[in-house]
Amino acid sequence: xxxxxxxxxxxxxxxxxxxxxxxxxxxxxxxxxxxxxxxxxxxxxxxxxxxxxxxxxxxxxxxxxxxxxxxxxxxxxxxxxxxxxxxxxxxxxxxxxxxxxxxxxxxxxxxxxxxxxxxxxxxxxxxxxxxxxxxxxxxxxxxxxxxxxxxxxxxxxxxxxxxxxxxxxxxxxxxxxxxxxxxxxxxxxxxxxxxxxxxxxxxxxxxxxxxxxxxxxxxxxxxxxxxxxxxxxxxxxxxxxxxxxxxxxxxxxxxxxxxxxxxxxxxxxxxxxxx
DNA sequence: TACTAAATAT
DNA sequence: TATATTTAGT
Numbered sequence: 001x002x003x004x005x006x007x008x009x010x011x012x013x014x015x016x017x018x019x020x021x022x023x024x025x026x027x028x029x030x031x032x033x034x035x036x037x038x039x040x041x042x043x044x045x046x047x048x049x050x051x052x053x054x055x056x057x058x059x060x061x062x063x064x065x066x067x068x069x070x071x072x073x074x075x076x077x078x079x080x081x082x083x084x085x086x087x088x089x090x091x092x093x094x095x096x097x098x099x100x101x102x103x104x105x106x107x108x109x110x111x112x113x114x115x116x117x118x119x120x121x122x123x124x125x126x127x128x129x130x131x132x133x134x135x136x137x138x139x140x141x142x143x144x145x146x147x148x149x150x151x152x153x154x155x156x157x158x159x160x161x162x163x164x165x166x167x168x169x170x171x172x173x174x175x176x177x178x179x180x181x182x183x184x185x186x187x188x189x190x191x192x193x194x195x196x197x198x199x200x201x202x203x204x205x206x207x208x209x210x211x212x213x214x215x216x217x218x219x220x221x222x223x224x225x226x227x228x229x230x231x232x233x234x235x236x237x238x239x240x241x242x243x244x245x246x247x248x249x250x251x252x253x254x255x256x257x258x259x260x261x262x263x264x265x266x267x268x269x270x271x272x273x274x275x
Numbered sequence: 276t277a278c279t280a281a282a283t284a285t
Numbered sequence: 286t287a288t289a290t291t292t293a294g295t
C-alpha cells in the first residue's frame with residue numbers, strides 16, 4: 001500500500017460550514033484561554049508561561065499537594081498519555097498505603113464513630129494534599145469492609161485469630177485493610193445481636209489498656225493539631241506530611257509497600273529514604 | 276454544605 | 286478485576 005488514500009472530502013464540505021467558520025471571531029478577538037482557564041497561581045505552580053502577565057497579583061502559596069510535587073515519586077496512570085508529567089491538572093490517583101490507611105484508621109478511632117466523617121477525619125489526619133473526597137471514598141470502602149467483616153464474623157466463629165474469612169477479606173483489600181485487634185474484638189463482641197449496621201469504632205477513651213500506649217503516642221504526635229475542633233485549615237499546623245512522622249509511628253504493624261501491587265500510582269510515603 | 280451511596284474511570 | 290474518583294441524591 002504505497003498510496004495512502006487521503007480522505008479528501010472537499011467536495012463534501014458544505015458551504016454552510018465555511019460560512020460558519022467565517023462567522024467565528026478572529027483570534028485577536030478571542031480571549032486567551034490560558035488566561036481565563038488557568039489561574040495565575042496555577043500557571044506559576046505548573047510553570048506555564050503566561051502570555052499576558054500584566055495582571056499578576058501576588059499569588060498565594062499554591063496549596064500543591066505533596067504527592068503532586070515532583071520531589072515525591074509520582075507516576076500517573078492512564079490519562080491521555082503516559083508521558084504526561086506528574087503535574088497534570090487532573091488529580092493523580094491516590095494510593096492508600098498501609099501507613100496512610102493506618103493513619104486513617106487511627107483518626108477514625110480517635111474521633112469515634114459519631115465524628116468519623118470525611119471532613120473531620122481529613123482534618124485529623126492532616127495529610128497535605130489529602131482531600132475530603134479522598135477520605136470520603138476511603139471511608140466508604142472502609143465501612144464496606146467492616147460491614148463485610150461483620151457479616152462474615154456472624155456466620156462463622158472468627159474472633160481472635162485470623163481465619164480463612166479474614167484472609168479472604170484481606171486479599172480482597174490487597175492486605176491494605178488491617179483493622180487493629182481492639183477494633184475487631186470490640187466490634188465482634190458488640191455484634192452479638194447485629195444491632196448495628198456497622199462495626200462500632202473505638203473512641204480513644206475506650207481503648208483497652210493494652211492499646212492506650214498506642215493512643216498515647218498518637219496524642220504525642222497529634223497533640224499540636226486541633227483536630228477536635230478544627231474548623232478551618234490551619235496553614236502550618238494542619239499540614240503534616242506523613243513522611244515526617246517517626247518510623248515508630250508508621251511502621252507500627254504494617255509493612256510498607258508490601259501489598260500495593262504493581263499499580264502504584266502515587267505514594268504519600270516515599271518508600272525510600274526521605275530527608 | 277456535607278455525607279453517603281452509586282456509578283464511572285483507570 | 287480491584288481500587289480510586291466522580292457524580293448524584295439526601
